[in-house]
Structures are given as structure tokens and as C-alpha cells.
Amino acid sequence: MRRRVDQYGPWAIVTGASDGIGKAFARSLAREGFKLALVARRKEALEELARELSATETLVIDADLSTTDGVAKVERETASLDVGMLVASAGFGTSGAFLERDVREELSMIAVNCQSVVSLAHTIGRKLVARGRGAIVLLSSLVAFQGVENAANYAATKAWVQTFAEGLARELEPRGVRVLSVAPGPVASGFGARADMRMSRTVTADTVARESLAALSRGGTVRPGWLSKLLEWSLAMLPRWGRVRVLSMVMGGMTRHQVSARAGG
Template sequence: MTTALITGASTGIGEKFAKELASRQTNLVLVARSQDKLDNLATELSSKYQIKTTVIAQDLTTTAARKAVFDTVQAQNITIDLLINNAGFGDYGAFSDRPLSKMMEMVQLNISAVVELTGLFLPLMQTRKDGAIINVSSIAAFQPIPYMSVYAASKAFILNFSEALWAENKDLGVRILAICPGPTESEFYDRADFPKSTTAFNTMTMASAEAVVKESLRALDKSQSTAVVGGFKNQIIVNLPRLMPRDLLVGVVGKQFKHI
């Protein structure tokens, strides 16, 4: 039986990954900040599917927490066959108006945690010549987004990082996949302080997290480097930047997000 480690596993896409993989008889290592939510999810899935679940409550914005996750897994002799770097968050507003501490925390979680956990687990997969890593990027990775500048930049990093690793590892038996969802049903918009009273927010079409997860796992089975998931509209959005001058593109996107 294989084992998957999922970060940000307590809610949203991470939780749905856990449930889908559990239904496929995959043992789970669940990582997030909330001990209670992880314990409840672990109990539910281990009882329903007779799988082994391990809970590691850590705040991955710190290097010590990332190393603690790895050390816990090693100490328990758990082999991670699939690493899902899902933990991350966004923030809405002009960069200069937002708390710098929150921006730096976002960089630590969205970028540094992904790089460090990948750096810790990838060599073990290479040694076995078997394993897979899914890094959760976003359709925001395909163009700069004013008023979500750090978030979009962090997801662009994840996309480029993952595609490069895909090329480095495709002949080594390790699959690397960047998934790029669009708007998805989750707690993302609450944490990002999106103004819910606006028309733009209320008419935003949200994909289900379950659909995003199933599309992502199909893409992994095909050994793709990148998968834009969550509906055909997202395919159009990520390809538009190729057709527009960058100044025009950023200006249009800026106007759209300024009035959310």
C-alpha cells in the first residue's frame, strides 16, 4: 500500500486529496496547523477505508517545522510515495497597504515550504527510482496580478520550479506535476480578505475541490508536467497572456482586480 503526505490537509483541496486517496487505499500523512481538524479527518478516513493515517500538526511557515515533518516521517519509517505540497494562502489588496509580515509569511509557506519539503523527499524518491510530487500552483501563475502581487508571483515560482523538476526527473522514475486550479470552493477567499459584498465576487464561478483533485490525479497518471484544472474557462484564461502585450495585460488585470 502506498503512502501520500499532504500539506494543508485540514480543509479545501488538501482535504479532498486526502479523501480521494483514502478511497483508493492510500495511507496518509496529514500535515496542517490544526491538530483537531487533522485528528477528526484521520479518524474518519482510517475508520471508513481501513488505512493508516498519521497526523503531524505543524506551521510550515518555519524551517524548523518543515524539518520536523521530515524527521517525524523518517523516525516512523514511513516511505512517502506521493508528496502533495498544497499548503498556501493568498491576500487581496495593494501591496503597500497590506501587512508586510503577512507577505513574508506567504513567501515562506507558498515558496520556501514547497522547495524545502521537495528538497527533503525528492532524493529518497530518486534513490528508489519511484515516487511523485504534486505542487499546487494556480492559474494566477500565468500573469502578474495587481492587488494579489505576492500570491501570483509565488504561484509563478511554483509553476516554473515544478516544470523544471519534471524535466530533471522524468527519466529517473519520479513524476513531478504542477496543478493550476482557478477559483475553487475553499476557505481561500476568507483568508485572503476578499470583499465578499462585491458583484464580481458573488458571480465568480467556483469549481468543486473534488473535481480539481480528480483532474489532478488523472494528469499525474499521464505523467504531465502541468495541468490546468477546474474547467475549460481556466484554459482560456491561462492562454490569453500569450496574445497580449504585457503592459496591456497587466493594466487590464489590474483594473479588474482593483474593483473586486
């Protein structure tokens, strides 16, 4: 079988490489022989990962993807590389009652989870189509398939990613570029603390990277981890309003501590 690095390589850009799923993708791709452009804000964490992966060539790009300058920096610093893959894993979530939240953080989440993905998919997508091969991996979520109470904006950003990936896949696959949407359930990573969600029944970031890379050859949507697969199957027959209720109950469990904290203080 043709090696993935020969099929898509030699360079992969991984955003969100300082932690969690992006870091797991970077490690897996390095093992497969890809050279890596590692993107996130925390430069020291990226440099530490680059040292760990010293057997492969790496480029550290510290950039804030909530800003157009940050996105432009990634595009500029990767312009001369022969990029074969983009893994857009940078992202974060928020939770709780939407009206109680700081709207600037909500807009920043749209900038990172959606706007930076549009820009990078556009720039890198053009390069991949020009070379006639490549892959784009986008991070959707279990919450992408319906509205979710107490994560209304986060779920909407992931619905956007899911819809974007599905349409983009149809456009790019005839032109030799694979597009994969990754829709995990809860993953043990920095995400839960950042989003103030208490998650149980998590899978590891390594599982997400491994199952996603295994699914790359067929594209479409992959649901890493047993919970995401179980919910896909069990919710399939429910009308959309039913899925909204079930996922809102799940999110209610993950954010219950916020209600207790408010009641207590």
C-alpha cells in the first residue's frame, strides 16, 4: 500500500499542535515521515513538541488564529513549503447560558473555529488542487448535528465546520484532494477545562488521530470513539428536535457544576 506521506506529503500543517488532538495528529504524522509546520499560540509548547519530534523537520509558527494577522503569518511562513496536508485542529469551546457570556469571546470562537478555517482551507486548498493531490482534515464534533442548549454558539461553529467539510469534499475530491470531517465525542485534552465542561467517557486524542488517519482514504465524516459512534447510531432515527433535546441533556450534565456554583455563591 502506498504510504500516506508519499500519497499526500511531504509537509503537513497542523494547527492546534500545542495540545490535545492537534498534538496527537502531529506525533502520528511525524511517525509516518511527514515534515511538520506546527501552529498555535503557545510557542514554548510547540518548541517542546518540535524537540520531541527532532527526527523529522519541523517549523514552529506561533500565531493567534483569532486574528487576521495570525492567519496571514501562517500563510506567509508556509508559502514556500510543498504542503500536502492541512489538519485544522485549533479551536475551543465555551459553555453556559449564551446571554451570560462575554460576546467578545463568542466572536473570537467564531474567528478561530470558522474564519481561520475558511482562510487556511482556501489558501492551502488552492495549493493542493494545483499539485493534484493532498488532504484537508477539519475538526467537527458530536455537537455539530443539532443545536445544543448551553453550548449554542460552540455547537453552531461545529455545525458550520461539518457543513463546510461536506460541501468542500464534493468540490475537491474530483480534483484529487481528500477532505475529512472528524466528529468526536468527548476527548481527554485541554478542551474541557477551557470550555468549562466536565466531560466523562472520554477517548484519548491519540484514538482520534489514529481513527481519523485510518479514515482518510475514504474521506467523508469519521466519528472517532465509541460514544460518538453509539450516539450517531442511536439518534439517527430521531427528528432534529429530539436530537436537540438529547444533546442538550448531555451538555446539561457537563455544565451542571456551573449551576451549583451560581447557587452556592
